[in-house]
Amino acid sequence: MNASATSASHPYAGLPPNAFWRSAVATIPPQQISGVWKPKWSVDPGTPIATAGSCFAQHISKALVARGYSWFNAENPPKRMTPETRKAYNYDIFTFRTGNIYTARLLRQWVSWAVGESTPPNEIWPANGRYIDPFRPTHEPNGFASPEELLASRQVTLNAIRRTIETAHTFVFTLGLTEAWVNRPAGYVYPMCPGVAGGVFDANVNAFKNFTFTEIYDDLQETLAILRRARSGMRLLLTVSPVPLVATASADHVLVATIHSKSILRAVAGQLASERANVDYFPSFELISSFPFKGAFYEANLRDVKPEGVNFVMASFFSPFGEPAVGAARTERAPEPAATLDEPASDPAEDVVCEESLLSIFAPKEGEAR
Amino acid sequence: MKGCVIGNSHVGAIKLAWEELGGHCGPIDAMTFFAAKSLDMAALKPSGNSLTTDDPELRKALIRSGGSMEIDCARFDFIMVHGSYFGMSALGSALSTHHPKALHGKLHITTGCLSQIWEDELETTLAFKLLALVRSVSNMPVVMSVNPLVGSGLQDTGHSHWGFLDTIDRTVYDDCFVPAAQRLCRRLGVHYLGQPRETLDPARPYTLLQYSTEPAGLNGKFANIKIDHAHMNGVYGKLVLRDLVALLAAVEPEMRASA
Numbered sequence: 001m002n003a004s005a006t007s008a009s010h011p012y013a014g015l016p017p018n019a020f021w022r023s024a025v026a027t028i029p030p031q032q033i034s035g036v037w038k039p040k041w042s043v044d045p046g047t048p049i050a051t052a053g054s055c056f057a058q059h060i061s062k063a064l065v066a067r068g069y070s071w072f073n074a075e076n077p078p079k080r081m082t083p084e085t086r087k088a089y090n091y092d093i094f095t096f097r098t099g100n101i102y103t104a105r106l107l108r109q110w111v112s113w114a115v116g117e118s119t120p121p122n123e124i125w126p127a128n129g130r131y132i133d134p135f136r137p138t139h140e141p142n143g144f145a146s147p148e149e150l151l152a153s154r155q156v157t158l159n160a161i162r163r164t165i166e167t168a169h170t171f172v173f174t175l176g177l178t179e180a181w182v183n184r185p186a187g188y189v190y191p192m193c194p195g196v197a198g199g200v201f202d203a204n205v206n207a208f209k210n211f212t213f214t215e216i217y218d219d220l221q222e223t224l225a226i227l228r229r230a231r232s233g234m235r236l237l238l239t240v241s242p243v244p245l246v247a248t249a250s251a252d253h254v255l256v257a258t259i260h261s262k263s264i265l266r267a268v269a270g271q272l273a274s275e276r277a278n279v280d281y282f283p284s285f286e287l288i289s290s291f292p293f294k295g296a297f298y299e300a301n302l303r304d305v306k307p308e309g310v311n312f313v314m315a316s317f318f319s320p321f322g323e324p325a326v327g328a329a330r331t332e333r334a335p336e337p338a339a340t341l342d343e344p345a346s347d348p349a350e351d352v353v354c355e356e357s358l359l360s361i362f363a364p365k366e367g368e369a370r
Numbered sequence: 371m372k373g374c375v376i377g378n379s380h381v382g383a384i385k386l387a388w389e390e391l392g393g394h395c396g397p398i399d400a401m402t403f404f405a406a407k408s409l410d411m412a413a414l415k416p417s418g419n420s421l422t423t424d425d426p427e428l429r430k431a432l433i434r435s436g437g438s439m440e441i442d443c444a445r446f447d448f449i450m451v452h453g454s455y456f457g458m459s460a461l462g463s464a465l466s467t468h469h470p471k472a473l474h475g476k477l478h479i480t481t482g483c484l485s486q487i488w489e490d491e492l493e494t495t496l497a498f499k500l501l502a503l504v505r506s507v508s509n510m511p512v513v514m515s516v517n518p519l520v521g522s523g524l525q526d527t528g529h530s531h532w533g534f535l536d537t538i539d540r541t542v543y544d545d546c547f548v549p550a551a552q553r554l555c556r557r558l559g560v561h562y563l564g565q566p567r568e569t570l571d572p573a574r575p576y577t578l579l580q581y582s583t584e585p586a587g588l589n590g591k592f593a594n595i596k597i598d599h600a601h602m603n604g605v606y607g608k609l610v611l612r613d614l615v616a617l618l619a620a621v622e623p624e625m626r627a628s629a
Contacts, residue, residue, distance in 0.1 A: 078468040078479060085483075085490055089486070144482070152472060156477060156478045
């Protein structure tokens with residue numbers, strides 16, 4: 001066989017360095033891994049971008065604001081609200097005040113309610129003379145004063161979602177979980193298991209659901225269909241949260257359940273991105289959790305993402321839009337990855353509103369058997 | 371029982387009432403009033419058991435109103451901070467875009483959220499600073515007597531600064547302000563003294579007209595001033611003193627403990 005003729009004819013011959021593990025990963029420091037994303041469409045500081053999803057989605061909102069991009073905030077807080085109160089009442093966290101949307105089914109449910117294709121159920125959780133919204137259970141720290149107030153507040157959020165659909169160019173949605181709790185007779189999904197942040201768990205009504213690839217794929221397809229019926233043109237940028245599950249109800253070990261969950265979400269995101277021109281996938285999950293990084297971007301609890309991890313991800317996100325490439329920036333500025341980026345270091349576990357974390361209080365203490 | 375009142379021009383109504391009562395009210399047989407206009411009291415600072423100032427103008431105001439250039443907290447059985455922006459004005463900006471009933475084209479906001487915003491705003495007031503200052507030099511009972519709501523006569527003046535009051539009803543005051551003020555007072559370990567109930571307009575967050583006629587305030591010294599719908603009169607002041615006496619009866623064990 002003629003070697004030169006062979007090398008010129010096969011498809012790997014002309015591929016760029018980032019197509020090869022050795023040059024793109026194995027022989028460079030992990031923090032210099034770059035060029036991981038080629039966006040299907042470009043955004044600029046004037047492009048209205050909406051964000052929602054799991055805890056990790058909040059980092060995208062903050063990074064967009066910090067870099068002067070047009071993060072679309074459909075529920076602006078009142079003037080002179082302190083940062084602590086804004087956070088407590090869920091302002092400025094996601095584009096609309098739904099709280100965390102961990103599952104594709106919950107996203108579909110909210111979007112369907114917002115455009116009027118379906119109606120929210122009547123379920124409201126009383127609590128010591130106050131009222132909790134089952135679909136935004138951590139929203140009002142002391143509960144709503146009345147069912148009417150709860151519904152009025154939720155309607156503001158539904159209006160905000162509708163306004164987002166009418167306005168945003170790109171919707172960044174971070175997939176977080178496959179596991180959820182549903183109301184079995186009525187078929188709707190909760191953001192949190194009833195009983196954790198309000199309500200009463202009823203085994204006859206509330207059922208555990210671990211969504212499959214097909215179900216999540218269908219939920220996102222239907223979400224896209226609803227969005228398109230409301231207004232064509234919105235683009236969906238999917239990411240997968242690299243934050244492991246706080247707890248699983250699947251009966252599997254939480255490590256196994258986490259990998260199962262994230263693998264399915266990653267696969268669905270990739271499938272949709274490969275099939276649809278208006279869907280893209282940004283690999284935040286890979287940039288934090290894949291093995292070349294050896295867990296270095298996780299805090300000691302191996303769950304919360306360190307600021308330098310967030311910064312690394314966000315630099316990779318913005319680099320195709322003109323920010324310095326991650327590796328280049330690192331070389332120019334400082335030896336540690338955190339110093340390559342311009343966001344102030346902070347404790348992400350402190351800054352991020354993460355409803356799922358409430359489950360951790362039910363974990364057995366060290367040495368406690370169950 | 372010896373009391374001390376610290377505050378801004380709203381102290382005038384209390385002082386006038388005290389004088390009209392002949393310098394005696396229930397168990398209170400002596401009352402010293404320290405008042406300075408607007409935000410001037412912000413220049414107070416702690417010094418031992420006292421509050422003093424380096425500001426010559428405030429020093430003059432302390433002498434003029436209370437007869438001393440320092441407030442020696444150890445001389446009193448209780449201290450009451452009055453007015454000093456601990457009231458409604460803090461909320462105007464939040465209500466410019468949001469409304470608890472989503473009226474006037476504004477966004478809906480919950481009473482809980484509005485109340486929390488109010489509590490945060492009250493922390494930025496002169497009253498909050500004065501309460502913290504008093505607490506830093508003394509463990510005696512401290513009372514926070516709220517800033518009176520503006521007089522209902524203001525509605526006819528088209529005063530733009532207070533225009534937001536016409537967009538809300540009394541429930542906003544009762545359901546948002548009062549709990550916020552009470553929470554803040556609890557946090558500071560001070561006693562909350564609300565506006566006398568009978569002085570409140572039942573429908574809107576205003577003080578009834580009759581309490582803001584012939585008002586008392588500061589005109590260099592305590593004096594009757596022109597009607598401005600912000601300051602109250604001696605009748606109002608007497609009702610505050612009446613409620614203060616009722617509050618002090620409940621506070622007496624604390625007073626004995628701090629003596």
